[in-house]
Structures are given as C-alpha cells and as structure tokens.
Amino acid sequence: MSDASPQTHCIRRAAWIIGWDADRGGHVYLRDGDVAWQGDRLIQVGGSYDGTVDTEMDGSRRLVMPGLINIHCHPTQTPIYRGFVEEYGNPRLFFNGRQDFRQSFIQDEAALRASARYALAEMATNGITTIFDLSHAYPGWLDLLDQSGLRVWVAPMFRSARWWASDGQETLYDWSPDEGAAAFAEAQAVMDAAERHASGRFSAVVAPAQIDTCTQDLLRDAIALSRDTGRVLFTHGAQSYPEFNQLARLHDKTPIGYMDSIGFLGERTVIGHAVFTDRHPWLLWPTRDDLSLLAESGTTVAHCPTVFIRDGTLLHHIGAYMDAGVNVAIGTDTHPQNMLEEIRTAELLARAAAGAQHTSTTARLFHAATAGAARLLGRDDIGRLDVGAKADLVTFDLDHPQMHPLRDPLRAIIHQAAERAIDAVYVDGRRIVSAGRCETIDWDDAARTLDREQKRIAAKAPRLDEIVPLMLPMGA
Structure with missing residues (x-):
C-alpha cells in the first residue's frame, strides 16, 4: 500500500471562476483567484492558495466552472442514429417516435x-463530467465507462x-411472457456490480424504461428496490400524446397522476421529460394538478428539449415548472450530446412558449x-466549485474568438461559444480532456468505427433509404 500523499494542483489567478456561495445557495462569479485541489477534492476556490503545489497552471486567460451533470442520455443509441432521425417521425403518431426506423435499424453488440464509445468521448469534450447512462445492459459496459x-x-x-407501431395511429406493445422479471434481475446484477466497481465513480439507478411499457407490479418492484437500497428511481413518463392517451384510457389519470397513485413520485425520483402534463395547453384535461404533484413530492424532471422540438413538440414552459417548485435537471437524451447547447435551447424555447411572461434565464438553467x-x-x-467538493471542473480559453466580447462569460459560453472554447476537463481531479481533445478515448477513432458500424447495420435494412431518404437527390 502506497504512503504517498495525493498531489496538489492549482490554477493560478483564474480570470473568472463560477464559484459557489453557500449563503445564497447558488453560483457566483469570482475574479482573479486560485482554484486548487488535492487528490479528488477542491481545497481552494477563489482568493490565493499559499500551500505547496505539485502542478501549477496559468489561469489568467481561463474561466473555471463546475462540470455539467447530464441527467438523461442514451450513449448506446443516439450517435449511431445520426443522419436518419433528425427530421423523421410517424405522422400518424403526431410525429412521435421513430418506430419504423428502429424496427428496421437493429443494433448488435x-x-x-x-x-x-463515441458518445462518451463527445460528452467529455463538451464539459460533461457526470452522466446518467440509460442503456440496456451489454457486455463490457462498466469497463467502457471506466x-x-x-x-x-x-x-x-x-x-x-x-x-x-403499424401504419395505424396507435402504439402497440409486445409483452414478454415473464412481464420483465428476467430483465429486472439482469438490471439488478448490473446495479450491484456498478456499486462494487473499483473506480469509485459509479452509482446505480433503478430504471424501469417507460411508464407505459412496465406492468404495475414491475413498477412496484422497482419502487421497493429504490426505497430499500436508497438508489435513484428513473422512468420516462408524460413524454407523448399516445402515452398520455394510453394511461388515461387504462387508469383515467394523467401519466403524472398515475405515477403518484402508485407511489412512484418522490425526492429520489427522476421523470424523463414530463412534457405532457395536465398544464400543457395542447391537451384537454379537466385537472391542473400535475405540477403540484411533482413539486410537493420533490420529484425531479429531466428536461431534454432538443429531442422534442425535432418532432415539433415542446414542454410549455420550463420556467413554470421551476416557479411551481419543481426541481429541474437538464439532459441531452439525443445527439448531439452537448449540454451547453441544450441549456441554450431550453431557455429559448421556454421564452418562445411563455412570451412576455417567461421566467427562464441562463442562470436558472x-x-x-x-x-x-x-x-x-x-x-x-x-x-x-466549493472547498471540499469533488474536483470536477471545466476550463475555458478566454482567447477563443467566440468568447468575445467578454462582458458576461456565462452568457458568452451558453449563447455563443458552447463547447468550442473548452480547454480542459477534470473528473475527480484527473484531467480527461486537454486542449479540447479527449485523453481517455480516441474520439477520431471512435468516429471512424461508428461510421463503419452504421453502414454495416444499415446495409441489413434496405428499406431505410425509403423510410429516410437523403436530404438532397444525387446528381448526375
């Protein structure tokens, strides 16, 4: 066993720091200060660090901010769908879902x-340090995450x-004979393995995939497992017209109301999307209870606007959720796995939906x-970024042209530069991105591999060119 003390690193005189003010309970700007960490923990945020350091970096032309938390992503799916799903949807299902495509494009291991592999490198280079990886179990998953x-x-x-889906205006369900028991057992084994992993960076989530694809018994089993283990509970819910109609028909409740009735909502629960609540102006429903149910239970909404606006739908509006006291987190869900763009999209769509009464701001999102x-x-x-917090941080190059003029750096990042100005990313004090390049996964190689795999899978489904033709015709 090594007796060596963890190394100390310091970014000296960072021009801007997005630090944490415990009294305000929020982020604040700090100027011309040091950011230092020892091992995986921050020991100085702002001011001057006078201790001994092993590595020192000049921060005079850098901004330092906390790493982003992507509360909803599907790394195994969305990158390989690029070029197919951006504008395709089933018009008979309100352009929701891409069942024709997914029924044809069948991925293997x-x-x-x-x-x-591609998505993980992409997220790292985009300043994301923590992710919710919503995938179906596959061999080598934890090794790749590590x-x-x-x-x-x-x-x-x-x-x-x-x-x-068939060609009709209906979502169809193919129920497994064991009603998901084997899949639940497999998921539990993966959760246990994640929590035992030597990296110490993994936690487990109990994730029944969609509220309408799980029996009530399976959902209750998931609730019990979350309660007994303290694990976060997640599902996709209130995410489409067809799902809303299905649950209303079966239970005479909105999806949020149904989840509340079975005890699914709570402080450790995340609902992926929660777009179609009884407050949505496109729905005709007699109650207006859903936001109160979410707020009073402490449930978190994972807001992912891009995937919905591609289908011509949107949440109305995220500021109203926050005003009602709902805890909101942001996820990418689909490609690109870019949280900074997702924040900007969330703010702009909320402003468009709410008009002059909008309450969505860059700081809030x-x-x-x-x-x-x-x-x-x-x-x-x-x-x-606070003393004692994990050293999960992102640095931005203030000399990047997209960071100018630099009156307000957070606005410059969200509304202009996004990931283009990212210089370095650290997780647990370890640098995983340098000079904007991922150091843990060769993203260029991952891109070439992804291209080959997409072509290989697409070649097995000749109808894809009919379902999703090229955007422009081929010339002579």
Whole structure:
C-alpha cells in the first residue's frame, strides 16, 4: 500500500471562476483567484492558495466552472442514429417516435459499443463530467465507462414490453411472457456490480424504461428496490400524446397522476421529460394538478428539449415548472450530446412558449444543469466549485474568438461559444480532456468505427433509404 500523499494542483489567478456561495445557495462569479485541489477534492476556490503545489497552471486567460451533470442520455443509441432521425417521425403518431426506423435499424453488440464509445468521448469534450447512462445492459459496459473517466450513474433499463407501431395511429406493445422479471434481475446484477466497481465513480439507478411499457407490479418492484437500497428511481413518463392517451384510457389519470397513485413520485425520483402534463395547453384535461404533484413530492424532471422540438413538440414552459417548485435537471437524451447547447435551447424555447411572461434565464438553467441535478442525487460535492467538493471542473480559453466580447462569460459560453472554447476537463481531479481533445478515448477513432458500424447495420435494412431518404437527390 502506497504512503504517498495525493498531489496538489492549482490554477493560478483564474480570470473568472463560477464559484459557489453557500449563503445564497447558488453560483457566483469570482475574479482573479486560485482554484486548487488535492487528490479528488477542491481545497481552494477563489482568493490565493499559499500551500505547496505539485502542478501549477496559468489561469489568467481561463474561466473555471463546475462540470455539467447530464441527467438523461442514451450513449448506446443516439450517435449511431445520426443522419436518419433528425427530421423523421410517424405522422400518424403526431410525429412521435421513430418506430419504423428502429424496427428496421437493429443494433448488435458491436454497434452498441461503437455508439457508446463515441458518445462518451463527445460528452467529455463538451464539459460533461457526470452522466446518467440509460442503456440496456451489454457486455463490457462498466469497463467502457471506466475507460471514459466520467462519473456515472449506471441505469440499466428494464421493461415488460417493447413498443412498436403499424401504419395505424396507435402504439402497440409486445409483452414478454415473464412481464420483465428476467430483465429486472439482469438490471439488478448490473446495479450491484456498478456499486462494487473499483473506480469509485459509479452509482446505480433503478430504471424501469417507460411508464407505459412496465406492468404495475414491475413498477412496484422497482419502487421497493429504490426505497430499500436508497438508489435513484428513473422512468420516462408524460413524454407523448399516445402515452398520455394510453394511461388515461387504462387508469383515467394523467401519466403524472398515475405515477403518484402508485407511489412512484418522490425526492429520489427522476421523470424523463414530463412534457405532457395536465398544464400543457395542447391537451384537454379537466385537472391542473400535475405540477403540484411533482413539486410537493420533490420529484425531479429531466428536461431534454432538443429531442422534442425535432418532432415539433415542446414542454410549455420550463420556467413554470421551476416557479411551481419543481426541481429541474437538464439532459441531452439525443445527439448531439452537448449540454451547453441544450441549456441554450431550453431557455429559448421556454421564452418562445411563455412570451412576455417567461421566467427562464441562463442562470436558472445553468443551475439546473449543475446544482439542480446534484440535489436529486443527494450530493453537495458535485455540480459546484466549493472547498471540499469533488474536483470536477471545466476550463475555458478566454482567447477563443467566440468568447468575445467578454462582458458576461456565462452568457458568452451558453449563447455563443458552447463547447468550442473548452480547454480542459477534470473528473475527480484527473484531467480527461486537454486542449479540447479527449485523453481517455480516441474520439477520431471512435468516429471512424461508428461510421463503419452504421453502414454495416444499415446495409441489413434496405428499406431505410425509403423510410429516410437523403436530404438532397444525387446528381448526375
């Protein structure tokens, strides 16, 4: 066993720091201060660090901010779908879902791994330090996550049925004979392995995949497991017209109301999307209870606007959720796995939906992408730069042209520069991105592999060119 003390690193005189003010309970700007960490913990944020350091970096042309928490992503799926799903949806299902495509584009293990490897490198270079990886279990999953260097809440999804669609205006369900029991058992084994992992960066999530693809018994089993283990509970819910109609028909309740009735909501629960509540102006429903149910139970909403606006739908509006007291976190869900763009999209769509009465701001949504997510996780040591917190941080190059003029650096990042100005990313004090390049996964190689795998899978499904033709015709 080594007796060596952990090394100390310091970014000297950082021009801007997005630090944490415990009295305000929020982020604040600090100027011309040091950011130092020993091992995996911050020991100085702002001011001057006078202790001995092993490595010192000039921060005079850098901004330092906390790493972003991506509360909802699907690494094994979304990168390999690029070029197919951006504008495709089933018009008979309100453009929701891409069942025709997914029924044709069937991934195998090699394709899943190629997609995940690409996505993990992409997220690291985009300033994401913590992710909720919502995937179906596959061999080598934890090894790949370990290689990435990211902090991961491992969420092996399980369900009782898969959805599919015919040409009709209906979502169909193919129910498994055991109603999801085997998938639940497999997921539990992965959760246990994640929590035992030597990296110490993994936690487990109980993740019934969708509220409408799980039997009530399976959902109750998931609730019990979450309660008994203290693990976060996640599902996709209130995410489409067809799902809303299905649950209303079966239970005479909104999806949120149904989840409340079975005890699914709570302080350790995340609902992926929660778009179609009884407050949504596109729905005709007699109650207006859903936001209160979410707020009073302490449930967190994982807000991922890009995937919905592609289908021509949107949440109305995220400021109203926060005004009602709902805890909100931000996720990417789909590609690109870019949280900074997702924050900007969330703010702009909320402004468009709410008009002059909007209450969505850059600061509010940045909080959701950092401390808001950490609140759900029961962690006060991530999503903020504060002494004693984890050394999960991102540095930006202030000389990047997109960072100018630099009156307000957070606005410059969210509304202009995004990931283009990222210089370095650290998780647990370990650098995983340098000069904007991922050091743990070769992203260029991952991109080439992803391209080969997409072509290989697509070649097995000749109808794809009919379902999703190229955007422009081929010339002579």
